[in-house]
Every structure is written in C-alpha cells, then in structure tokens.
Amino acid sequence: MSGLNFDKRVHNFCAGPATMPKAVLEKAQNELLNWKNGGSSVMEISHRSADFTQIAQKSEQDLRKLMNIPDNYKVLFLQGGASLQFSTIPMNLLHGTADYLDTGIWSKKAISEAQRYEQAGLGKINVVASAKDSNYTSVPDISSWQLSENADYFHYCPNETIQGLAMFDVPNVTAPIVADMSSCILSTPIDVSKFGLIYAGAQKNIGPAGLTLVIVREDLLGNANLICPNTQNYKNQADNDSMLNTPATFAWYLSGLVFEWLLEQGGVEAIYQQNLEKARRLYDFIDNSDFYHNPVAKNNRSIMNVPFTLADSNLDKLFLEQSAQVGLLNLKGHKSVGGMRASIYNAIDLAAIDDLIGFMQHFENKRV
Numbered sequence: 001m002s003g004l005n006f007d008k009r010v011h012n013f014c015a016g017p018a019t020m021p022k023a024v025l026e027k028a029q030n031e032l033l034n035w036k037n038g039g040s041s042v043m044e045i046s047h048r049s050a051d052f053t054q055i056a057q058k059s060e061q062d063l064r065k066l067m068n069i070p071d072n073y074k075v076l077f078l079q080g081g082a083s084l085q086f087s088t089i090p091m092n093l094l095h096g097t098a099d100y101l102d103t104g105i106w107s108k109k110a111i112s113e114a115q116r117y118e119q120a121g122l123g124k125i126n127v128v129a130s131a132k133d134s135n136y137t138s139v140p141d142i143s144s145w146q147l148s149e150n151a152d153y154f155h156y157c158p159n160e161t162i163q164g165l166a167m168f169d170v171p172n173v174t175a176p177i178v179a180d181m182s183s184c185i186l187s188t189p190i191d192v193s194k195f196g197l198i199y200a201g202a203q204k205n206i207g208p209a210g211l212t213l214v215i216v217r218e219d220l221l222g223n224a225n226l227i228c229p230n231t232q233n234y235k236n237q238a239d240n241d242s243m244l245n246t247p248a249t250f251a252w253y254l255s256g257l258v259f260e261w262l263l264e265q266g267g268v269e270a271i272y273q274q275n276l277e278k279a280r281r282l283y284d285f286i287d288n289s290d291f292y293h294n295p296v297a298k299n300n301r302s303i304m305n306v307p308f309t310l311a312d313s314n315l316d317k318l319f320l321e322q323s324a325q326v327g328l329l330n331l332k333g334h335k336s337v338g339g340m341r342a343s344i345y346n347a348i349d350l351a352a353i354d355d356l357i358g359f360m361q362h363f364e365n366k367r368v
C-alpha cells in the first residue's frame, strides 16, 4: 500500500511514552548542543543555575496559564512516575480513611499501593465502588458509591488508559479530590479548583518519561506521615521549588517546550476541540462498522485512548503487521483487554486519525 505520506515520521499511537509534537523535537534538536548560546546542552547545566531557574519558572507559568491554576495551588515537578504517587499520596494525606473508586487497571494499582498503609496500620482504604461488574466498560452511578464520612481524600482516575474508560464530570463528593490524570491532563479544560491534588506522569500528554507533575492545594500540605521520605514530602518539595534533590532537568525543559507549543496551538480549549473531533471520527467509524468494536459505554469513552477489537481476533496479528507497514505504529492493545488500542494524545493530529481510519477501512474491505 502506498499513498500515505509520513514525512519520515510514523504515526505513533503508543500509549506511553507517546508521540511528541514534531515542532518541539525540532526546537530541542536545534538547541541541543548549545542552549541559548551558553555553549552547553540543558542536560549539562546545574539545576540551580540562573539558566535552569529560568526554564523552571517559565514552564510553571505556562502550565498555570494553560490550566488556569489558582494561586493557592503549588505545582511540583517530581520524579518516580505516577506509580510512585500511588504511595506518595497516602504518605502525605492519609490520616484516617481514604476513599478510592475502582474504574480500571490504574485505579486498582493505586488502591493496592494505598492498601499497604492500611496493612501497616496507618489508615483505612475504602473502595467506594468498582466498575468490575461491567468489565470496566461503564462507571457505577454515584448514588451507589459507599462514600465514607470525613474521608481524608477521594481518589479516582478520570481516564483509564488501558480500558479507554473516562469520567468527564468531576464527582460531586465532599472530600478533597485526588485525580490520576496521567493520560488526560491538558487534553480537556478542567476546573482545577474542584481538585485537592492532580498528578500525572509526563510521558503521555506532557513530555518525556522521567517527570511527574503534581498540582496540589496548599492547605493539604504539611501533614505528611513521619515515615514519608523527604523527597516524597510535598511540603518539602514545594518549599524547595521541586529541587530538594536534582530534578529531571531535561524532561522538565522538554515539557516546558510542549507547554509553549500548546499555548501556540491556542491552549487547552483549542486542543480539546481537535481531540473531540479526532475521537468522534474514530468512534463513528468503529460504530458504523460490523468489523470493529468498542465495548465502552458511550458517555464513558475516552477521547485519548481508544481500544477496539476485530470481529475475528485471528486477524489481530495481520492487522498489526500491515498497519506497521504503512507507518501506523503501536496499535496493539494491552494484554488484559486484547485487540487494538489507538492512543490519540494531543500530539496526534487529525491527519493521523484519517490515515488510521483509511487503513482500517482498507483492511476491513479486503475481508468482508
């Protein structure tokens, strides 16, 4: 098959680490050896230098602008991935009981890490409801959730990256809301003031792996458990501008370039409109086909991660081979769900979606 023009770069639908905007990579390439005529790469300068401080401050300002982050929130640029936050959150916020909603693999992992603290006698973890009964294709109605009184926080994952299950409304609960936004941050406008803490590993929608973003309301700081390591203590990191120890400087710099790029695109609202259109085209195509299928309830369908199965799973291998041949990469679904998954983060444009749909149509036509 020919006729697709990838300009040497493929369409990479990887769930993470994921596609970066080409313009960002080009800028980084231009600046790689000699950042701002200082004669060094950003990788090679001290995190305490005036140059890096400038990068750090600018990236935070741009992120604050993009997400409209209120002044009473700290923005932390940490390490360890979203997975380390599964443990860091209870160490900082758990005193009595924490509520968790189970909507998929990532929220389950957050729950099992939190349960260590329960086993160690440091608090209670209450799972308010689980999407398991629907095989993680829809979210139980909030009226059925077993919320505890006076929970320290309520944890959920608004976009389950593996199942493609999303929650678009912020749950109306009284406890401070903690959200794992690893795969949806900056994809959709959100009201940060509705959250106590937002966290995200960078490698989906922000930048390269190695950086973890935490946005936390100030009143939640300063009550960490004694066992909490210094580097995981949000208050300590906030007081030290996320430089208690050496941060992931290069990943931080690249993320800053992504924030600049996003502002140039018109910000989160503009990219959201594009994300909606991308998802609409792909789901419409899947829904109008008898050959492809997505099982997720329509109002819970992720606009970032679109899993789909083929009518005959014996064709999966061929689908993956042929899609890769035409430059559509990393479409294999997670082993727990099977089939395919197209992760269509901010850096994936409409042309990539149209090329994907074109290939899917072609593949189907040859078989039905």
Ligand SMILES: *Cc1c(COP(=O)(O)O)cnc(C)c1O
Pocket (backbone or CB within 6 Å): 016, 080, 081, 082, 083, 084, 106, 157, 159, 160, 161, 180, 181, 182, 183, 201, 202, 204
């Ligand atoms: C990828 C992902 C994680 C894990 O992130 P790491 O940075 O690898 O720890 C956690 N939660 C969600 C929703 C994810 O998509």
